[in-house]
Amino acid sequence: MMDKWMLLDGNSIAYRAFFAMPPLTNSAGLHTNAIYGFTTMLLKLLEDEKPTHVLVAFDAGKATFRHEGYAEYKGGREKTPPELSEQFPVLKELLQAFQIAQFELNGFEADDIIGTLTRLADEQKVETLVVTGDKDMLQLVSEHVTVALTRKGVSEQERYSPADIKEKYGLTPHQIIDLKGLMGDTSDNIPGIPGVGEKTALKMLHEFGTVEEVLANTASLKGKMKEKVEQHKDDAVMSKKLATIHREVPLAPEQEPEAIRYSGFNGPALADVLRRLEFRSVQERLGLSGEGSGSAGEAAELNLTPIESAEDAKKLDELMKALEEEESGFGLYVEAIGENPHQAELVGLALAGAEAAYTLPFAALKEAFTEPLRSWLADPNKKKIGFDTHKVELALKWAGITLSGVSFDVQLAAYVIDPTESSLLLSGIVHRYEQPAVPSDESVYGKGAKLKVPAAAVLYQHLATKADAVRRVAPLQRDELKETGMLGLYDELELPLSVILAGMEHQGISVEKAELETLGSELERQLTTLVTEIYKQAGMEFNLNSPKQLGEVLFEKLGLPARKKTKTGYSTDAEVLEELAPYSEIVPLILHYRTLAKLQSTYVEGLLKEIREQTGKIHTYFRQTIAATGRLSSQFPNLQNIPIRLEEGRKIRKAFVPSEPGWTILAADYSQIELRVLAHISGDENMKEAFIKDMDIHTKTAMDVFGVTEDQVDSNMRRSAKAVNFGIVYGISDFGLSNNLNITRNEAGRFIEQYLGVFKGVKSFMDSIKVEAAKQGYVTTLLGRRRYLPDINHSNFNKRSFAERTAMNSPIQGTAADIIKLAMVNMNKKLGELKLRSRMLLQVHDELVFEVPEDELEQMKKLLPEVMEAAIKLDVPLKADVSFGANWYEAK
């Protein structure tokens, strides 16, 4: 049998496990979470990989050779928390019972030991897997060596071959060192070159290859970048040196590769350690299991049939037959290139079943011979498994093709499974489910200016690979949704909603160009006056839109007192300017300028650019897979942040009008939905009572917090109470509240204490949700939507505090999002059942906007708030206020 080595970076994995896992202890009070995470990962690896040799390398706890050249190496790092330190000796004992070799070496880190063994592996051509949480180790990747980086704590790994590194970074493994040399690494206190991040560093390396070549060619760099690189040449060289793993460490005679051969654990010894740790599930697993669970799928071999023209009609028949007969469902991948689906370029599509895959250029879909396929696409009873079908359905609508009957969407499922996942690319999703790899779109199409559609053979292979991947991943995701209790949320809410959104987006909303232009010229006039006056008072002309120049004028030329700083200089935000107002007459003018300039650039000019010439409409794109809480977001343009708070800006809304004569804009918004949700989930009797009696919640809060009667509540008290209520929803802190109300932290603290004394149910909710988050690692909404909080047990106060506030806020904001989504699905159903012509146009988090024909207005005025209020039954009533008018401004 061929040897297979597995080399684990002990410190790195233990750290990752510690921060990712809830704080477990055994009954003796010993913390065990890092050991537990380490153990479950190790077991899975042993089962899946079946290595012949296993090593866990540890850092020796002393200064390494890296400190000799650079004393600050790994400086500024948080000290290892004692809850973790105490776990190392036990972990080592456990590994000993596993009979797994452990190496450490004075003066060297685990990296260097592993680096040396991988060198031997390369020389001896032994297949080797390195497991670590440290990206630096990617430099060790080779033909024989694969590096697995831990993800989501340690429960998953992402594996890198040289091809993967090429694909992700466009670099060879060895160039990872150069990458670190240029960009540095804050976690190890490696400086790199300031101002050079990953993007810039990669660009330079793609051009020059190494740090040395970059430094030798600074002449061809430009501007500030050139200056910075030249100034920090030595840092780059030193950083590269620090990032370089030492691959020739002097291993002791007993540290020869043969010493790490793995031939199974010492049963009694292991049982003993596991008993002390109280890892019963692990004990059971080892008692029962021999051969492990499934491994990564074999490379996908596709039986690929291209269908290009009417001459391929026979093949199309074959496809249609296959679509009829396939039982497990066909994967459908339609490629729409471009971020904005309203103007995406449809290039082709692929359909993949268990037996075969078929591809078509998009143009073929417009030809007569593909009619059967178009009918199949449009048939709601023919089930399709797709990817980003919201975007695809919308892009297809513009091309006159209907897509219906999507029974599963892999991207949407990935979002529901983990809404904080930053990349929902198919290539990444496929990786997480250990399915045959899919090349990234970027590697096939390029990006930016270099984006182009490749040769047909390459394109169709790619599309077929994706369709096949979609087909494979879908059932695995369905199982995961079921296991996590989110299948209902997915099937009955998110998937139907995606179809509704595509309809709203395609429908669009009419915007009157002339109205915006009138507003624009009025703004222009006022801006000119303001600019002239500001220049006059400043005694000079400068670019008012440049915070840098404005800062210089205010704080240097005019000598106003500077308070706040940003990373790059003086802060000039509205909060700072408002404080400065008493010092100079120029300040209010600048504030006013900012307000109007924002309106002009973002709303007047920005929206005018988005109006379609032919229809006079604006079509936004609601994104369903972005917000971590379950909210929607809106892009190209964002119609969820049209001004309303200030009258000057609110006028923008006059331009949003019905698309047919005689129709009306009808809007309804939930009143205090987040606080009502809080009242429900916290069960706070006092707050529930306020809503049941339909009281003004801020007034009620003021009465209770200040201990006064209703008529004693003045506007100031109500304002403070309102701020506290907001704070509660956001996961309150005295600092945040003091900042908002401009009071001291102590005063804010007393406020909060008062509040929580009156709303005791809220207090216990805030406490228990944090405990729940720490225990489970996630929080949920009323419909079971999860948000994972990996930092909830972090030793860093800031990270942990942020996670705690998120734990308090997400169930509230997320449940409110669930509720309005339910209302949208129900409302859409009603419109269909009642055969109404009214159209849903926009969703703005707690508001729905419709356009309605005259003869439906009375009915809709009743129906809409009814449906919204009945979306879900809470312990308090939901309330929706309805309004209407000739435009969105009038509907207030």
Next chain:
DNA sequence: GGCGTCACG
């Protein structure tokens, strides 16, 4: 591209 600023809920 990263940052500062500001629009919304």
Next chain:
DNA sequence: ACGTACGTGACGCCC
């Protein structure tokens, strides 16, 4: 001691 309110997207500046 820590030094932030939650969630988004778009603009202009400056490199």
